[in-house]
Amino acid sequence: xxxxxxxxxxxxxxxxxxxxxxxxxxxxxxxxxxxxxxxxxxxxxxxxxxxxxxxxxxxxxxxxxxxxxxxxxxxxxxxxxxxxxxxxxxxxxxxxxxxxxxxxxxxxxxxxxxxxxxxxxxxxxxxxxxxxxxxxxxxxxxxxxxxxxxxxxxxxxxxxxxxxxxxxxxxxxxxxxxxxxxx
Amino acid sequence: xxxxxxxxxxxxxxxxxxxxxxxxxxxxxxxxxxxxxxxxxxxxxxxxxxxxxxxxxxxxxxxxxxxxxxxxxxxxxxxxxxxxxxxxxxxxxxxxxxxxxxxxxxxxxxxxxxxxxxxxxxxxxxxxxxxxxxxxxxxxxxxxxxxxxxxxxxxxxxxxxxxxxxxxxxxxxxxxxxxxxxxxxxxxxxxxxxxxxxxxxxxxxxxxxxxxxxxxxxxxxxxxxxxxxxxxxxxxxxxxxxxxxxxxxxxxxxxxxxxxxxxxxxxxxxxxxxxxxxxxxxxxxxxxxxxxxxxxxxxxxxxxxxxxx
Numbered sequence: 360x361x362x363x364x365x366x367x368x369x370x371x372x373x374x375x376x377x378x379x380x381x382x383x384x385x386x387x388x389x390x391x392x393x394x395x396x397x398x399x400x401x402x403x404x405x406x407x408x409x410x411x412x413x414x415x416x417x418x419x420x421x422x423x424x425x426x427x428x429x430x431x432x433x434x435x436x437x438x439x440x441x442x443x444x445x446x447x448x449x450x451x452x453x454x455x456x457x458x459x460x461x462x463x464x465x466x467x468x469x470x471x472x473x474x475x476x477x478x479x480x481x482x483x484x485x486x487x488x489x490x491x492x493x494x495x496x497x498x499x500x501x502x503x504x505x506x507x508x509x510x511x512x513x514x515x516x517x518x519x520x521x522x523x524x525x526x527x528x529x530x531x532x533x534x535x536x537x538x539x540x541x542x
Numbered sequence: 543x544x545x546x547x548x549x550x551x552x553x554x555x556x557x558x559x560x561x562x563x564x565x566x567x568x569x570x571x572x573x574x575x576x577x578x579x580x581x582x583x584x585x586x587x588x589x590x591x592x593x594x595x596x597x598x599x600x601x602x603x604x605x606x607x608x609x610x611x612x613x614x615x616x617x618x619x620x621x622x623x624x625x626x627x628x629x630x631x632x633x634x635x636x637x638x639x640x641x642x643x644x645x646x647x648x649x650x651x652x653x654x655x656x657x658x659x660x661x662x663x664x665x666x667x668x669x670x671x672x673x674x675x676x677x678x679x680x681x682x683x684x685x686x687x688x689x690x691x692x693x694x695x696x697x698x699x700x701x702x703x704x705x706x707x708x709x710x711x712x713x714x715x716x717x718x719x720x721x722x723x724x725x726x727x728x729x730x731x732x733x734x735x736x737x738x739x740x741x742x743x744x745x746x747x748x749x750x751x752x753x754x755x756x757x758x759x760x761x762x763x764x765x766x767x768x769x770x771x772x773x774x775x776x777x778x779x780x781x782x783x784x785x786x787x788x789x790x791x792x793x794x795x796x797x798x799x800x801x802x803x804x805x806x807x808x809x810x811x812x813x814x815x816x817x818x819x820x821x822x823x824x825x826x827x828x829x830x831x832x833x834x835x836x837x838x839x840x841x842x843x844x845x846x847x848x849x850x851x
Contacts, residue, residue: 427571430583430613430843440545441847444571480580 360537362521365493365512368531374509375404378490379411381507382459383418391485392457393422397474398429398445401462403524404492408461422456424449431473447477454482459507463522465491468503493520493533546844550662550669553678554719562723566688568840569833576612576835586615586846592640594650595672596622596657601807601831602672602682606649609838613846618645633657637665646849647842650674668845676710676771682806683716685837687724689830690761693802698725703755705731705787706765706814709738710772713806714765718746731755732787735776752787756797763804764789764814780813790816794824802826 366374386392389412396405402425412418429444460474471489478484490507495514514520514535521534546561554562575583591610595603603619610617620640622628631639637648647668650658655677662669673679691697702721708714708730721728722745730737731749742748749755756762767783777783789803803815803825811817819825 429571430575430585435585436847436849436851441844444568446571447574476584480578480582482579 362534362536364532365520365535366510366533368525371492371531371533374492375407375411376415378507378509379408379415382408382412382490383416385488386457386459389418389421391455392459393424393451393453394459394461395423395449395453395474395478396425397460397462397470398425398427398447400464400522401460403522403527404463404490405461407524408490422451424451426460426474426477428470428473428477431476433469433473449481452482453478453484455485456482458484458487459490460487461490463491464493464495464520465489465503465505465508466495466498466520468499468501471503472501492522495520545847549845549848550658550671551680551841551845552658552662552669552671554680554683554716554723555678557680559723562684562687562720565684565837565840565844566691568844569688569836572612572839572843573833573836576832576839582612582614584614585843586610586613588851589646589846589849590616590618590644591647591649591842592618592620592645593672594620594622594637594640594648594652596650596652597673599651599672601834602651602679605831605834606670606672606681606838609835609842610649612835613839613842615647615842615846618643633661634664637661637667641665641667647845668849670841670845673712676712676715678716678719679712680716680720681834681838681841682713683720684841685830685834686713686717686763686804686806687720687726688837689804689826689833690721690726690802691724692829692833693826694760697721700726700761701729701759702726702761702763703729703731703749703759704763704765705752705755705789707736707767707772707776708732708741708765709736709776710768711765713763717763718744729755729758733777733783752789753793753796756789756793756801759801761802761804762789763806765806766808766810766814784813788812788814788816789819791818794819800824804830807831 396402409423425448427445427447429442488506491505492509494508494511496511519536519538521536523532525531547558649670649672651672652674655675657674658669658671671680687697704714718728729747729749737748805827809820
């Protein structure tokens with residue numbers, strides 16, 4: 360079956376713009392806020408957000424980092440093949456900061472839980488907010504909700520959300536694919 | 543990600559270059575972790591690891607214990623000098639008794655070569671070799687190669703001279719396997735009595751003259767003379783050994799180039815290496831120790847990934 364397009368490149372741009380304005384509403388000049396992209400895929404969204412903040416309002420002083428959560432996952436040793444760790448780049452303290460975690464897809468909430476654990480190893484933030492591009496509601500394993508949502512979708516477990524970026528895949532788009540388990 | 547091709551780390555000889563690359567890539571992440579204010583991750587919190595040391599050790603044992611604790615594993619320590627081994631219990635019995643207390647991984651140092659291989663065939667746990675007699679010391683070789691990679695960018699094409707007691711050294715053998723797999727050239731240097739007879743069959747060249755060896759190399763790994771393993775006299779006196787094979791500032795200055803000095807520890811200052819060199823910026827001895835924890839965390843993590851829940 361052909362994958363269904365959830366967001367095309369124009370819609371992604373509009374969505375990111377809207378999310379940026381929502382962030383500006385709550386964080387004004389970002390002086391005590393930091394943006395952290397969750398490795399590996401959340402960083403594509405967070406980098407785009409940093410770019411867009413600069414483009415829209417000339418905000419270019421946002422403290423920005425990338426957080427790897429591999430060692431904090433709760434499915435270590437449950438997978439056949441372990442996940443590859445990526446690098447963490449956080450060169451500032453998050454003590455007393457308002458942290459905005461960024462990921463591409465919110466599904467079971469387990470990645471977010473791991474990210475919250477990982478975050479605490481860098482200090483005690485004043486608050487933590489969560490931004491996702493796609494929220495797959497009704498499929499949560501844990502009581503976790505995002506503060507900023509690009510698009511909420513209804514999907515079943517056999518479906519997979521694929522987020523493509525023009526830097527990596529030549530085209531910005533979000534697809535919903537039906538994964539045939541027999542294939 | 544790919545996973546290790548082996549279930550136990552018994553030696554460098556039976557792991558692949560891909561395994562070594564994977565361990566290094568994982569160690570990069572752990573090195574970042576141990577340089578943070580909170581040096582701990584929860585990955586191994588549901589595993590118990592026994593450190594069985596049938597032979598003395600400070601560095602390796604502490605390094606393993608720290609690595610285990612920084613991965614949040616539970617750790618039990620055991621040393622042969624204060625145990626029932628003295629009462630005549632066999633190795634398999636000792637280990638099976640420990641495993642009956644639900645231990646998942648065993649880090650073992652043993653005076654007999656092959657003790658870890660023997661154990662891995664008989665007990666149900668992941669075995670990590672922390673040195674078996676004069677056979678292998680895989681994590682030391684990995685951290686040595688990792689330190690060379692860190693200092694020189696790559697191990698491939700580098701020239702490494704291993705100086706000293708090659709005959710009794712598990713560090714030398716593991717280093718040779720590891721460095722060759724990564725594409726480095728290795729020479730060994732020492733008095734003929736301390737060079738194993740068939741070492742050249744491993745593709746290693748032998749150099750009896752220290753100065754010539756140093757002029758050739760990029761990195762010199764100075765090994766300790768293991769007097770405790772020498773049952774006969776291999777050279778006339780320690781003083782003569784130092785005159786022929788000891789590294790001092792005059793020799794280093796005479797080379798006309800910079801080389802990196804390594805030492806697996808413990809150092810006998812004034813024997814294989816003088817104090818001023820050991821403390822100089824050319825020596826990366828303490829860097830090796832730091833990298834040891836990261837490498838051991840990587841190996842423990844990757845082997846633990848193979849224990850299914």
